[in-house]
Amino acid sequence: MKYEQAAHSDLDAIKDxxxxxxLPANDINVHFENFIVxxxxxxxxxxxxxxxxxxVALLRSFAVSTSHQGLGVAEKILKLVEEQVANSGxxxxxxxxxx
Numbered sequence: 001m002k003y004e005q006a007a008h009s010d011l012d013a014i015k016d017x018x019x020x021x022x023l024p025a026n027d028i029n030v031h032f033e034n035f036i037v038x039x040x041x042x043x044x045x046x047x048x049x050x051x052x053x054x055x056v057a058l059l060r061s062f063a064v065s066t067s068h069q070g071l072g073v074a075e076k077i078l079k080l081v082e083e084q085v086a087n088s089g090x091x092x093x094x095x096x097x098x099x
Contacts, residue, residue: 001068003076006035006047013044017063028061035061036080038073048077050084055091 006014011029014037018025028035031051038046048062059081064073085093 001045001071001073001076002039003036003080004039006032006037006049008032010037010044014047014061017044017047017065018061020065021063023061023063025061031060034081034084036077036084038064038068038077040068046073046077048074048081050081050093052085052088052090055089057085057088057090057093059093059095 014028015025031049034051035047035049037044045068046064050057050059062074062077
């Protein structure tokens, strides 16, 4: 598996993966530079990102295809996102969930 910064060519696949879990994707263009993707044989199998608000950031849009769940994909994406956040000068990182 390969983990990398999301590219604009990944946008449709990201939106499809998020939609498959009922996650919003209509505004990811705004924070697109803060997304990491996981690929297997050049197929997008995972995504996660964050959005910054001054000194705080919000984790968002984490999803892994069902065929690759349980393999540590989300854990690796989270680690890479946390590294980006730490290097950005953001002080606090939050996760918003819904019931």
